[in-house]
Amino acid sequence: MTAPHPLVTRARSLADDLLAPHAEQVDQEEVPMSHLAEIRRSGLLGLNAPKEYGGAAAPGTVLRETTEILAGACCSTWFVQAQHHTPVQTLARNKGPVRERLLGPLATGELLSGVAYAHLRAYPRIPVRVTRERTGRRFDGTVPWYTGWGLNDVLLLAGLTDTGEVLFAFTEAREQPGLRASAPLRLAALTAARTVSLELDGLWLPEEAVALRTPHERWSAADRLHTVNANPAVFGITEAALTLLDEDTAAPLRARLTEVRTQAYALVDGSAPHEHLADRLALRTQASEVMRTATTAAVVTGGGRSMLLTNRAQRLAREALFLMVQAQTQESRAAHLDALTG
Structure with missing residues (x-):
């Protein structure tokens, strides 16, 4: 072994x-x-x-x-x-x-970084616009979600240029001229991760802070290949929920988890990233459904105690809700809704 x-x-x-x-x-x-x-x-x-x-x-x-x-x-x-x-x-x-x-x-690990780029998936809307200014780049707009504020050292910020180019650049993860953070958002799950929104009003970064420039079409195609796969975190939450169940209840769910995980990882390891996209998306949806079932079963098993905010089953159920929409695209949302209603 x-x-x-x-x-x-x-x-x-x-x-x-x-x-x-x-x-x-x-x-x-x-x-x-x-x-x-x-x-x-x-x-x-x-x-x-x-x-x-x-x-x-x-x-x-x-x-x-x-x-x-x-x-x-x-x-x-x-x-x-x-x-x-x-x-x-x-x-x-x-x-x-x-x-x-x-x-x-x-x-x-000397530095810990966060990311601010999910808004690129809103295209053709442009929540963050990048323009040239002096010898650098100016960022204007709103980042709806930024996780780790007050915990990270640096952040990787993305925006779109007038020519349809995606641009990523690094800056310090702190308030500075042109960058202001909201208070931490109160969320149904993962409030502890300190997620804020960022207001950008003329944040200027030098050209040497730029890490990547690429056409939006190219970035979006690569992003789709990543988000179409099942998220391993979903399997982790499912495994944790199964430990709260008796063996008779857990056994069929564990078998389903193993089946979906094995198939999902086999596609990642055994085929090119652009192959079997429909199958990958279906398995992403199936993984979410196994997680939802397992965490719901954990809540049911716990009874009234599961309604306490300090209860593990209830926490896992809320985290499961979060993972269902984390890194969600229009395509993955449609596939999941079809599975729920079909």
Whole structure:
């Protein structure tokens, strides 16, 4: 039997010893800096970073397994650190001054990054517009969702130019001229992850802060290939809910979970990203439905106690609702609604 990857072992240790025991408290408060300090020390922030920059360059299977483990233990903590991996991948795939300045600190956990780009999926609406100004770029508009405010060191901000180009640039994750954050949003789930909206009114960033420029059509096509797949965090929440059920109730749900997860991961590992898109989307929907059933069963099992905000089953059920709409596209929404009504 092959030994687990060291990062999987560290993720399991963090989950069992730190995250899961405090998850209900975190859910009612906010992700503590002490949790993130342990994540930084663990090496998990460099999971998909190149080795030459201090990362682990771990295979996708390790990212999936650690995602399942962390999300199932404390979804709020998982979600804050999950934002970090997109900036790392963006820098790893693109050359430029900002790569040499930030990729090393991000890979080693010296810096923690957030992302502000989901609004690009609203196209042809343009919530954030980018224009040239002096020797840099000016950002104007509203970022509806930014997670990790007050917890992250830097943020990767995206907007659209007048020529239909997507532009990503880094800045410090703090209020500054042209950037103002709302109060943390009160959400049904993951309020602890400190999600805010950002108002951009002439935020100016130098050209050397730009990490990526690409046509929106190209970015959107790549984004679709990512969001069409089942989210490993969904499987993590499902696994956590199954531990709250008796074996007779859990057994058929566990079998269904195994079936869907095996099929979903087989498509990711065994075919090109642009192949079997309909099958991938169907499995994403099926994964959400297994999660919904498992978390509902956990609430039913807990009875009246499940209505306490400090109850684990109730927390998992709310986190399941969050994951159903996280990284949602028009396509995934339509597929899920068809499954619910069909």
